[in-house]
């Protein structure tokens with residue numbers, strides 16, 4: 001796992017945006033896996049700025065979001081569809097019909113997971129999956145105890161997740177307890193994964209994900225099984241990492257190598 005610890009949230013967003021921009025430049029019809037939550041917001045802002053400067057176009061890109069609440073209308077400001085449209089899609093040239101999220105009010109919720117999986121497959125699979133991490137180690141809405149082989153399905157949210165996410169709600173506003181989320185098995189099929197982590201409240205989860213055992217108790221630890229994961233974290237979220245000094249050193253070494261040889265250790269997987 002490549003672990004990059006940066007001081008400024010802005011640098012983290014920029015690093016993430018650069019990865020996306022490099023991928024889309026190389027493969028204009030890329031399939032991006034996208035995340036919601038506060039963490040990727042600055043990354044989306046950077047991408048919007050790159051688009052406005054004419055440095056990137058999303059007009060052939062397809063996207064699949066990790067998850068969506070179940071049982072609300074997609075027009076509800078709480079829905080992840082609403083979040084993605086207003087935070088990102090409405091500000092770039094992506095074709096809205098190429099942006100996918102699980103349906104939050106499907107006629108048959110049990111069929112929604114397999115349908116979504118089929119759509120991802122038909123698009124050729126996900127080239128780059130962006131992830132945040134829950135304070136309990138969840139990715140998407142795969143809460144602790146989720147099967148590491150799980151596929152897109154309905155999940156009941158953990159009480160701690162409901163509490164974390166309630167900060168975005170107005171008092172008394174309805175908060176769904178169910179969601180449809182890509183499974184951990186689904187996420188692990190992405191060709192490349194970028195996990196972003198900001199803030200001290202993520203420190204324990206980040207440590208468990210990177211350095212702990214691979215366990216359903218910390219769904220993000222399953223990323224250790226993936227050959228091409230980059231974790232970009234601020235110092236606060238990295239504060240419990242035992243090997244933090246080593247990750248910083250490797251990063252500095254690699255930056256030097258890049259100057260001399262280019263990005264020779266980067267796998268050419270986007271073909």
Ligand code: GLP
Nearest residue numbers: 035037038039132133134140141
């Ligand atoms: C939510 C989402 C996750 C997200 C996480 C962290 O519940 N389902 O995909 O990564 O919580 O959110 P934040 O970035 O706001 O901390």
